[in-house]
Amino acid sequence: MLTAKQTPEQCAVEIVSVVPQVVRFLRSQMRQGDASLSLSQLRVLNYLKRCPQASLTDVSEYLDVTRATMSATIERLVQRGLVERIEDPQERRRVLLSLTPTGEQQLQQVLQRTRSQVAQKLDNFSDEQLQQLLQGLWLLRQAFEETDI
Template structure:
């Protein structure tokens, strides 16, 4: 692929990803007008749901934020009842964070609402089987790119 084609592809992918992400962020199980659920908080809940209990430091590393920032995010989640802090048995200075049943419910409902939104929009596009296959294959490649 030549540089011009690569630039065009990267630019289109950036724009499409940004627009889709913005639309998906607007859909969540917690009404953001009534609570303080942020995208950062939802990301932490999703990480805890997927990977289990983490220390604050490990969560900060995973989400690529500072430890004080992560502490503030976790405090907000704890106040809403979505996570609990568990002291480390060997080192009392260390704290682990674990998702609660309420936190699991928020993540599950939010992801399901977002999936239904995309399903509805794909249906409205009335894609052919070939287009749907290409979209599926592109989603796999996008996930690889996101996980770098």
């Protein structure tokens, strides 16, 4: 419950409590969206959407897995026609990764279904509550904005 004066520590307690619940919900919805893709594969597709022509190292570091693990994941996505490897014109030994149109389409379908489920959760919020929520999310984004992506 909100009190007259909030401290950063009180906000931190709420963020650490609520964010994992939201993430669990999002993950469960994304898994339901396309049972043929693992959550890790969806995270790779989402990363490549935001960072086209990323290297294997970029993706493995972002997802905090080994290069060998990421290489196997990428290989499966390439075989399914969702990701393509492109030789870096500047550095022949470096391979760049990008979504294919099929990969983009599958990712968009999963994200749209997930967004619809989130919207249903928010359906009973008033306009004022939705404004407050958006303002809070904007503030969180500002506080945690990733500068390297």
